Each structure stands twice: as structure tokens, then as C-alpha cells.
Amino acid sequence: MLSSQQKQLLNNKLQTLLENSEEITAALVTTVDGHLCAMHQRKDYPLDRLATMGSSLMSLGDTITAELKMGSCRNIISENESGIVTFMHINNSLVLITITLQKNALGLLLAHSRKAAEEMAKSL
Amino acid sequence: MKEIKLVFTGSMGAGKTTAISALSEIPVINTDVNATDEVIARKATTTVALDYGEMTLPDGQKLRLYGTPGQERFAYMWKILMQGALGLIILVDNAGENPLGDLEIYLNHFREDIEKTTAVIGVTRMDLSKKPNLAAYNDFLRKKNLQLPVFSVDVRRKQNVVLMVQTLVAMLEY
Numbered sequence: 001m002l003s004s005q006q007k008q009l010l011n012n013k014l015q016t017l018l019e020n021s022e023e024i025t026a027a028l029v030t031t032v033d034g035h036l037c038a039m040h041q042r043k044d045y046p047l048d049r050l051a052t053m054g055s056s057l058m059s060l061g062d063t064i065t066a067e068l069k070m071g072s073c074r075n076i077i078s079e080n081e082s083g084i085v086t087f088m089h090i091n092n093s094l095v096l097i098t099i100t101l102q103k104n105a106l107g108l109l110l111a112h113s114r115k116a117a118e119e120m121a122k123s124l
Numbered sequence: 125m126k127e128i129k130l131v132f133t134g135s136m137g138a139g140k141t142t143a144i145s146a147l148s149e150i151p152v153i154n155t156d157v158n159a160t161d162e163v164i165a166r167k168a169t170t171t172v173a174l175d176y177g178e179m180t181l182p183d184g185q186k187l188r189l190y191g192t193p194g195q196e197r198f199a200y201m202w203k204i205l206m207q208g209a210l211g212l213i214i215l216v217d218n219a220g221e222n223p224l225g226d227l228e229i230y231l232n233h234f235r236e237d238i239e240k241t242t243a244v245i246g247v248t249r250m251d252l253s254k255k256p257n258l259a260a261y262n263d264f265l266r267k268k269n270l271q272l273p274v275f276s277v278d279v280r281r282k283q284n285v286v287l288m289v290q291t292l293v294a295m296l297e298y
Contacts, residue, residue: 001160032157033170034197052197056173059155063173067153093160 002037006124010038013123017098017116018042023108025083026099029090029120030054037094045099054097058087075110084109090117091124127186129208130292132175133234134215135226136194137166139248139279141175143215144189146282147289148177154191163195172198174205179289187289202233211292212243215279216261219252224264231268238270242295246277246288 002010014027018040026041030051039047057076065073076087083101086109090096098113132140145152155173163170175191190205192198206212214230216223227245234243247261256264261274273291277284 031160033160033163033172034195035161049200053200055157056155056193056198056201059157059172060174063153063155093158 007038009123010120011040013116013120014038014040017112021108021112023100023102023105024098024112025101027113027116028054028097030095030097032058032093032095041099050097054087054095058089058095061087075114077106077110079103079106086110086113088113088117090120094120094124096120127188128210128293128296129188129190130211130213130289131190131192131205131209132213132215133192133202133230134194134213134246135217135220135223135230136163136170137220138194138215138217138226138246139277140191140194140215141171143213143246143277143279143285144175144177144191146279146285147179147187147189149180150178152177170195173201181290181293185293187293196229199233206234206237209237210241210296212237212241213246213288213292214243215246215248215277217249218247218254218256219249223247223253224256224260227261227264228268231265231270238272242292243272244288244292244295245272245274246279246285247274248277248279250276251278 010029017027018024026045028039028047029037032055034052034055036048036051061073061076078085084106085099087097096117100109153176156169157172159170171193177189179187192202192205216227258274275288
């Protein structure tokens, strides 16, 4: 369970992530069992539901990776007609989900998200 | 060879993952993660996407066994997993706070699927809590205009789970 101080810290990190990258439309942190911990967004997405779905997807990614003995799952990428969503572990308990509406911003999204996830892991 | 997809659903901690593990001939695929909420008081991990196992009946029919997450916030997975399913096994933890209330949640969510296919109810942990008894479950179902078999099961015992599955398969055939 995260303290309110830790949740605030995550919120601040997400805010910084969106300030530093105009391409990122929304970012959130969820527990591995699907509870929304922190979020920041420029639109009005139903992020509670996305948090729960993200935990399912991340877990499936981990299960597939273990099945294929490919080490640990680094990211899951959902490339769509109108944007991209990425899912990645922050640590064993938390998952970072980021969204961009720009179809060509995958590299940027992954790079910024990875950096943010690493910073969050360090500061928790 | 004919294959049948069955789905195990039901309340958190009722034993869906254990039941599939008891039956499966292949290593069960599961998506359990560490629980971070009130679940932790009952068990360390919880299913967030699905369980999957396989079993072959004596007549050669292959059963594909899927388990859903228990908590309602994962209800989107329930719909996904029911696609193409021919039968539903609802497990209810009788030692939970409100077993009949739990059953009602799943009956309501899966009502359309139950009417299209069929279902059986497995009541677990009756050794820890005798009430409600099986008659109370039957009364409850009757009031909901449903006639479904209700079993008391210990999901750790393969034969208990097999009996439930065989009943469900027989209902599908007749």
C-alpha cells in the first residue's frame, strides 16, 4: 500500500513527464492488481478502468515472457489507428501506463516513459 | 476431436485457480500478482487476467478450462473469457461475508450466458461455515427462476471438481 506522500511523489513525476513531453497525452501509475495510484492527463480518459486493464495486460505480458523464458517483460506496446499506449513495470508492485495520440511517437514515448519509470523506482 | 470451453468464475478466494490446477493435465497458465488491497488479509496473490488449463474426459473430449479474476473491477475480463464458452462454473466461498450476495453478483453478470448455455454452482469452504446450507442456495436460485445444480466442493480434491465438470458437460449434451 502506498502512503499519501508516495502517491503525491508519483503525481509530481507524472506531471513532470507530461510537461517535458508534449506528445504524451496521459500517464498513470497502477498497482499490479489494478488500483489507480496516480495520474495526469490532457484529456478526459476513464483512467480507473485503464488502470485495471493495464494490470491484466502487464500480467499477461509477464506470463508470456516467462513461458518463452525471455527474462522479464520490459514493455507492452499497443499501436493503434489513433495513437499508442505503452505499459511497463516501475517495480514489482507498480506499472506505468502512458498514452500518445501521435502515431509516429513510439520511440519518444518509450524513452520518456522508461526514464520516468526508473526515476519513480529510485525515489519510492 | 471435439473441444469444449468451460469458464470458472466466482468470488475472490473461492478457489477458481485451485480448481483448475486440480483438473489440468498441463501446467496451469496463471496471471496471479501480489495483492495490494484488502485481499491480502485472505491470500497473498490474486488473479488479474485469467487462468488456463486443459483436461481430457474418458471419452476423449477435450476441455479447455478458463478461470476469471474474482473482483468486479475485472468484469471486462469476464465478458472476454465467456466468448465461445459452452458452460459456466460459479464458485462461491461459503465462509465469505455474504455468500448469497456474492452468488447474486455472478448470476446477474452472467445471466444471459447462463440462459444461452448452462451453469453449475460449487459452494466451497462449507467445512468452515455451514450456513447458508445447500437448501438455502436452491431456494435462492428458485427465487431467481433458475434451476441449476449446487454442489458442496473441496476444490483441492480433484474428484470433487471432476464431478461438477462432468455434470456440466452432461447438461450440455442433453
